[in-house]
Amino acid sequence: MRDLKYCSLTDLLLLAEGEAIRRADGHLTLLRFTGHWKVCYGTPNLDIGGRGAVFDLHGSDTLREALIHLLERA
16 A cells, blocks of 8 residues: 555545445545544444444544544554
8 A cells, every 4th residue: 555644635535435435335434523533434323332433433633644544544
């Protein structure tokens, strides 16, 4: 895999979308909070345990950093 820190935000989104299609039937969740971003494959069920799952996601200062973190874990 190429060095993600040199990818544009558009390229990172396209890579994450491709992984979401492969891993989670195309579901990619982007969450913006007051001070950070969280992203994950799939759709968290916020009614049943999803709040804890969202809480446990890695938070990043920027969407770009969050996408890099997500893709590097893949």
